[in-house]
Amino acid sequence: MDRKVSLKDIAQKVGVSTALVSYVLNNKRENRVSKDLAQRIREAAAEMNYRTNQVARSLKTNKTYTIGLIVSDIANPFSSGLARIIEDEAEQLQYTVIFSSSDENARKSGKLIDTLLDRQVDGLIIAPPAFSEHQVIYLQEQQVPFVLVDRYFPDLSTNYVALDNYGAAFKGVEYLINTGRRKIGMITYDSALFHLQERKRGYTAALEAHGLPANKSFLKEIDIKLEQATVENVIQSLLSGNDRVDALLFGANKIAVAGLRYISSLPVKVPEELAIVNFDETEALEFYQAPFSYIKQPLPEIGRLAIRILLDSIERNSAPTQINLEGELVHKIP
Known part of the structure; x- marks a missing residue:
């Protein structure tokens, strides 16, 4: 079995410090590193088939870099389209998304939330089914970062991104x-x-x-x-x-x-x-x-905002962000 490539291996290949390699590959701001050097580090990591040590990363940051996403029905084009956008956006930010469908069933939604929390996801994006307000309140009480998407409960002060x-x-x-x-x-x-x-x-x-x-x-x-x-x-x-x-x-x-x-x-x-x-x-x-x-519906904007708001909530535990986006009427009737 081949030895796993380390940050030190990449550092030696490029001729920089291990700390600098970690700084670049962990997607931190690169204002202290030239774009050319950052590119050389990434290229070297790719050539050497470097894989992040997720366990070590999690222990260091107290994060799993995973997000739980619960949609109403992944077979519905709206839900699948939104899931695709959220997954792509999360990947750019080095997060993995775990998908699931509630099938508009509050009991199933509750089980999925418990399962995702057992897997220690860092936060949740949820399209809540009817009569699941108690689940949202539970997440608030447990201080679990989450964002409601597509739907929300007007009487609860939560993060959400939805259509007007x-x-x-x-x-x-x-x-x-x-x-x-x-x-x-x-x-x-x-x-x-x-x-x-x-x-x-x-x-x-x-x-x-x-x-x-x-x-x-x-x-x-x-x-x-x-x-x-x-x-x-x-x-x-x-x-x-x-x-x-x-x-x-x-x-x-x-x-x-x-x-x-x-x-x-x-x-x-x-x-x-x-x-x-x-x-x-x-x-x-x-x-x-x-x-x-x-x-x-502005799906790309909904998905991107949901991810950004969730990560901000994970990092800062900030006040709720509530956004209602305008829909575009596409005219086809003469």
């Missing part, structure tokens, strides 16, 4: 109104999650702001364990009778995929007879030829 869901829904509905639609429906999840409640509130507020009635029969809430048949039945009811909708706001990307799958099989012209706006852009929606608009 109220503003995004308002913007989407207002756009439909400005294109001449007057009977606008919404299909969303029946959930206590604050971000989904905010989307519903934005939908209603936009109608009221433009003098349109908030017809209760036009707002449909379905189980978060989405089934295709349920979406089809809801859409059929919205498109039946004399008082049928002329536009739809889908409150989540998975609802949009299921809804467009069904609408594409109907003799309904989109957007002439039915205009559509949905949350999030996903690859699955590329299979549908009908033009629709969508709210684009």
Whole structure:
């Protein structure tokens, strides 16, 4: 078995001190080292297949350089896209991310938190499911660094990065109104999650702001364990009778995929007879030829901010940072 390359080996190859090699490879600020020298050290480490002694590093810094990430469903394009961004950002900062999915289940979320803490992660990034406030309070009591992402609980003072869901829904509905639609429906999840409640509130507020009635029969809430048949039945009811909708706001990307799958099989012209706006852009929606608009969430910014806020919390135990980012409405309706 080959002997493991040490910092001393690299130092001898480059002709510098072991301390200087450690300084550069531990990603510390290099204002005391020229860029050329830092590059030579890194190149030598790569050529010699140097690997960080993580155990020694952890003992020295009292950190494991791992982060736990709990998303709602890693199979959901939104969650997987966010996870990818967080992983890439963390890697640049020499952190490893451990992924898991709560499946919108508070009990499972609690078990995952316990497992990640047992593995001594330095902090957590969590998209919390409904009714998991007690888990967040527990983390606060235990002084575990964490950031909530995508969702948060407005009554709890925590770090979070999320979309301005109220503003995004308002913007989407207002756009439909400005294109001449007057009977606008919404299909969303029946959930206590604050971000989904905010989307519903934005939908209603936009109608009221433009003098349109908030017809209760036009707002449909379905189980978060989405089934295709349920979406089809809801859409059929919205498109039946004399008082049928002329536009739809889908409150989540998975609802949009299921809804467009069904609408594409109907003799309904989109957007002439039915205009559509949905949350999030996903690859699955590329299979549908009908033009629709969508709210684009700033995923790269959400992921980068979540990592930066978490690491700042790990280092400084600073006051909570709370950020609501603006969504971009991508217009595709003539």
